Each structure stands twice: as C-alpha cells, then as structure tokens.
Amino acid sequence: MFSELPKLIGRAFLIGQVLPGTLLTFGLWSAFAPGTIIDTIKLANGVSGTAAALVILWLVAIALSAINRPLIRLLQGYPFRPLTWAAKRAYAREAAPYFAEAARLEAARQTDPTAKPKLPDLNGGLQRAVTHYPDAPRFLLPTSLGNIMRAYEVYPRILYGLDSVPAWPRIVEVLPKETLSRLEESRGLLNFGANLVFASTVVVLATLLSRLMNPPHPIHSNLLSLAILSHPLGWAVARNAAHTWGDQCRAVFDLHRGDLAEALGLILPSDPAQERIMWRAFSRMTLYRLPSAADELARFRAPQTAEAQTYKTNEDHLP
Incomplete structure (x- = not known):
C-alpha cells in the first residue's frame, strides 16, 4: 500500500491527474454553482478550507487515475472497432503503399543491391507510416490515437517475434529505476491529454x-x-505524448529484452531467426497457457546443474 504513495505525489501524477482534475472540479463548480465561486475561494483562504480543497482535488485526481486505462482505451476506439472504415481508407492511402514498396525493395536488393525505390519519398513516407499505423489493416482502430499506439504495440512482434501484450508487464519488472521514471513522465503527459x-x-x-x-x-x-x-487541445497533447511514449516503449524492447530473457532463465540467441522462434514460443505460452510452447523454450535455457537435475528427478516421483 505505502509503496504506491510516491506515485500519488510524483510529477507524473500531478501533471496527468491533479491538473486536469482541478480543471474538471472548477468547471463543474462554475457550471452548477457559478454564484458561489468567489465566496468559496474566500472560505478556502484559511488552513482548514485549504486542506479541504486539497483533499477534494486529490480525491478527484485519484478517481481520474482509476478510470484512466478504460478512458484511454475509449479514446483509442476499442468500443467502436466496427467503425474502422475511415482508418482503413487512410491506411490504404498513407501506409499500405509504403509498406508494400519497402517489402518489394528489400526483396529486390537480395539479388540486386543497386535496386531503386519506385516511390519518390519512400524514407519519409515509410517513417510516418510505421509511427502512425500498425502493420496490417486487421489491427487498425477507429481513432488516430489508437493507431499511433497500435504502431508501437506491434513493433516487438515484427522485429523479434515478441508479443507486447504479455511481455510488457514482465519487462517492466526488470527495468532500471531511471528508465521507469522516464516512462512514468511520458505516461503522465498521455494521461493529461486523455483526462x-x-x-x-x-x-x-x-x-x-x-x-x-x-x-x-x-x-x-x-x-x-x-x-x-480544450477538447482538441487534449487530443493533440495525447497524440504527441503517445509518440514519445511509443519511442520509449520501442527502446525498452530493443535494449532490455535480454534482461527479460535472463530473468526468465533463457539465453538470448545471437541468430535473429532463432530469437524470433524463442519469443514466439514465449508469447504463445503466456497468451494461451500452452505447456507445449513452454516445452519449446527448453532448448533456449541454460544447462542445468547436477543439483537442479537431481531435484527434478525427485520431483517426478512425488505423488
């Protein structure tokens, strides 16, 4: 319980929850009791009045924190997933041509290193596509915020075979405190925009x-x-913060998936193809609770000591 207290007094909480909570409280008060605002401010000048005001604002901020995850999923468009027709049209116009051309060019350069792109601004268009859209139309969400977040959620799966959904709560357990602090600050701006x-x-x-x-x-x-x-301003802040948060999430998987493998008792292969096989097995194991996928990970584990092997042999004979 007390380990959660720093999160309720940190800068990320102040920016992401307390500030919009204050605006919400003041706005509701102004809407329903506009004639009492001045008198209320005068009453709050005393110690007891100030303390009461701070408690109210803190409770509103905690309430915003409690609904923050479903709120962000709402802004991503998860409840409205059937309504992705506009996102699909934008994907077909802004992302699909660059994804297809990048795949064609990469295959062509396997046999002809001098092959040239057919699109004039492939680098710029591809960079925008990979930061604004997932890799396939079936992963699209109705809102731009949702697709920006989808774009970095699919990143570790595409490069490493690692599904971000089961991997994220595990990888944050092995991150250094400085990295966690930077992630919390970026998340604070995203929370502020959503709130x-x-x-x-x-x-x-x-x-x-x-x-x-x-x-x-x-x-x-x-x-x-x-x-x-304030409404479009909030959307703009949320989108910009999602880009920053996404860059940091990509960096976490690039730099710390080896720490995750070590914590899981796995040896990270030097061969990228073998690494993808390992992380795909891990993803299936954690997503679907498949013992067969756990068995696939055996060849990526460090050799057991004689003591560990003896313990397993004895365990097999337990009733």
Missing part, C-alpha cells in the same frame, strides 16, 4: 445541462468556450 479530453467533454455537457435547468449566467459562455477549445 483533458474527458474533463472538457464533461464540463460542456454539465454547462449545457445547467443552462437548461437554471437561468443563464455570464460565466457559462466563457466556460463553454474554454471547454470546447
């Missing part, structure tokens, strides 16, 4: 509801304008 989208949407709806229920107040027009402007 700002949520807060601005709630404030707009609350303000419109308040205007229907009560006489209009001058602050409502300004509040609506600020909330409407």
Whole structure:
C-alpha cells in the first residue's frame, strides 16, 4: 500500500491527474454553482478550507487515475472497432503503399543491391507510416490515437517475434529505476491529454445541462468556450505524448529484452531467426497457457546443474 504513495505525489501524477482534475472540479463548480465561486475561494483562504480543497482535488485526481486505462482505451476506439472504415481508407492511402514498396525493395536488393525505390519519398513516407499505423489493416482502430499506439504495440512482434501484450508487464519488472521514471513522465503527459479530453467533454455537457435547468449566467459562455477549445487541445497533447511514449516503449524492447530473457532463465540467441522462434514460443505460452510452447523454450535455457537435475528427478516421483 505505502509503496504506491510516491506515485500519488510524483510529477507524473500531478501533471496527468491533479491538473486536469482541478480543471474538471472548477468547471463543474462554475457550471452548477457559478454564484458561489468567489465566496468559496474566500472560505478556502484559511488552513482548514485549504486542506479541504486539497483533499477534494486529490480525491478527484485519484478517481481520474482509476478510470484512466478504460478512458484511454475509449479514446483509442476499442468500443467502436466496427467503425474502422475511415482508418482503413487512410491506411490504404498513407501506409499500405509504403509498406508494400519497402517489402518489394528489400526483396529486390537480395539479388540486386543497386535496386531503386519506385516511390519518390519512400524514407519519409515509410517513417510516418510505421509511427502512425500498425502493420496490417486487421489491427487498425477507429481513432488516430489508437493507431499511433497500435504502431508501437506491434513493433516487438515484427522485429523479434515478441508479443507486447504479455511481455510488457514482465519487462517492466526488470527495468532500471531511471528508465521507469522516464516512462512514468511520458505516461503522465498521455494521461493529461486523455483526462483533458474527458474533463472538457464533461464540463460542456454539465454547462449545457445547467443552462437548461437554471437561468443563464455570464460565466457559462466563457466556460463553454474554454471547454470546447480544450477538447482538441487534449487530443493533440495525447497524440504527441503517445509518440514519445511509443519511442520509449520501442527502446525498452530493443535494449532490455535480454534482461527479460535472463530473468526468465533463457539465453538470448545471437541468430535473429532463432530469437524470433524463442519469443514466439514465449508469447504463445503466456497468451494461451500452452505447456507445449513452454516445452519449446527448453532448448533456449541454460544447462542445468547436477543439483537442479537431481531435484527434478525427485520431483517426478512425488505423488
């Protein structure tokens, strides 16, 4: 329990949860009780009033933290996966031609090292495609944020055969504290963008509801304008933060998958093809709970000592 306290007072939590939580609280208060804001601020000048205000803001921030994962999945478009027609059209226009040309050129250069690309800006277009889209249309999500995050989620599978879904919670256990700190800061910006989208949407709806229920107040027009402007700002922050977070996630798999292999008792092969075989077996084992996939990993383990072999032999005879 107490090990979680630093996460509730760190910079990532302040940026990602407390700041949008404060904006949400102020926006709701302004929407439903605009005439009491000044009096409330005056009451909060005392020690007890300030403490009460901080507790309220902290509770709102914790509530935002609790809903953060489902909120980000909502913004990625997971509940609306059947509605990917626009994303598929964008993929066909902005990604598929570059993926196909890169594959063709790589195959051609196996026999002709001087082969030239047929697309004029292959490098630039391919770089944008691999950071904005997954490798196949079946992995597309309806929103740009979802596809940016999908793009780095498929990265370790494409290069190393390692599925990021089961690998991520395991690899973070072997990361250095400095790397974890940088990841938390990047995640804090992503959380801020997502929470700002949520807060601005709630404030707009609350303000419109308040205007229907009560006489209009001058602050409502300004509040609506600020909330409407904050909505696209939140989306932009979330997308930019997702790119930064994605770069760091790719670096984690590039630099620390050897640490993960060591923690699992595996020896990382020097041959890339053999490494992909190993990580595919690991992915099947963890995703589908397949003992046969675990057996495939045996040849990638370090030779057992005589003591370990004796222990296994004795274990086989247990009732």
